[in-house]
Amino acid sequence: MPASKKTTQAGTGFDLKRPATINDIARLAGVSKKTVSRIINHSPLVRQDTREKVEALMQEVGYVPDPLARGLAFRRSFLIGMVYDNPTAQFIVNMQYGALDTLRNSGFELVVHPCDSRSPNYIDGVRRFVQQQKLHGVMLVPRVSEDQALADMLAEIDVRYVRIAAVSMDTPERMVVTHDHDGAAEVADYLQSLGHRDIAMITGPRDYRSSIERTNGFISGLQQRGIELPKARIVEAGYTFESGVAAAEKLLGGKKRPTAIFCGNDEMAAGVYRVAMRAGISIPRQLSVVGYDDSPLASRLWPPLTSVRRDTRDTGRISAAMLLQPEDAPRQLASVRPHLIVRDSCQPPD
Structure with missing residues (x-):
């Protein structure tokens, strides 16, 4: 019999002169060492077809797991x-x-x-x-x-x-x-459909990606419907009730108030409710308000708050x-x- 037949396992090219290692199994199976270790330790985090392929290969080359290798999957x-x-x-x-x-x-x-x-x-x-x-x-x-x-x-x-x-x-x-861009654009469509054109927005912090996307989505949604949102009608806040109060005081304290305010989350919308109540502004008769998140707070406010649901x-x-x-x-x-x-x-x- 030729020497190559004596020293290699048919179909694998594996050298039978030495015991197989976990690295050999990983290389021959085309998977990571971590995956082989998980299979050895019966972890559920491996696909069934991968498990069957690796187990068949281990049996074919006569692989016996090293006790140290058995611990690899449970280092975490x-x-x-x-x-x-x-x-x-x-x-x-x-x-x-x-x-x-x-x-x-x-x-x-x-x-x-x-x-x-x-x-x-x-x-x-x-x-x-x-x-x-x-x-x-x-x-x-x-x-x-x-x-x-x-x-x-x-x-x-x-x-x-x-x-x-x-x-x-x-x-x-x-x-x-x-x-978040799409959620805010839906708010723009809704407020425009009601007939609002003098609209304001209270945003979250400018370095939050969620705030950037909600702001851009709302502005572009209004622009597509022929409505421009002036910079004076955009007030940055901090996603908190207190920052919503401060922003609402700026928007509602002037002579000409917006007819609708979109808030970047429900906490800030609750702040708008507080300022409107103090100023004797009726929601929704004199001011429409929309929040974002549809948190439990939205249905507890009075009147219940229209809000964008993102199923957290x-x-x-x-x-x-x-x-x-x-x-x-x-x-x-x-x-x-x-x-x-x-x-x-x-x-x-x-």
Whole structure:
């Protein structure tokens, strides 16, 4: 028999003179070493067809797992992290509920890490959090999801992450897109359909991508309908109730008030309600108001607030589910589409 037949496994080209290693199996199967390790440890995070192919190959070459290799898949804990810097508590609570919906009965748990993304060393703090907890993966919530340096750090230390953002900022397996531009454009269409033309907007912080997309979507939506939004009718605020009050005082304190105000979130819309009530301005008879998020606050205000719903709980579910999928699973860009929920806070202008 030729020497080559004595020293190689038919069909694999593997040298039978030495024991197979986990690196050999990964190379021959065309998968990562981490995937082989997960299969050895019976992890659910591997596609069935990949598992069958690798297991058949291990049997064919007589591979016996090294005890050290068996520990590779469990260098990380069964923990999913959520990193956020957002002043709206209800948004974070809904996101957590969604993630927990997915993680229930999966063997994974959720841990949260609030941070100040304006702090110069916050990325180092996130790194310590991820490494100390040995996280399996991380959900990045706006605004931290918009920070490319943070995403680069997680990629560098080989931790899976999912970014939730108004627009796509990464590869499909790392993104959930909320399409804030489209949600704001729907508000523009609605207010124009009621007959409003003297319209104002209270935006979120200018360095938040969600604020940029909502502002641009609203302005371009009005322009398409022949309505220009003057700069004097755009007031920047901070996505908080208090900043909404301050912005509303500027817009409603002059001689000529707008007939409608679109607010970048529901918290700021509640601030408009406060100022209107103090000034004796009737909503919606004298002023129409629209919010964004459709948080529980929207239906608790009186009159109930018309608001753009972006299903935050569903966003949390989708994001957590992406982190539990096998790494080699085929991916499409995940989206959560906003839509307007019409209530009683708007009517045609007098």
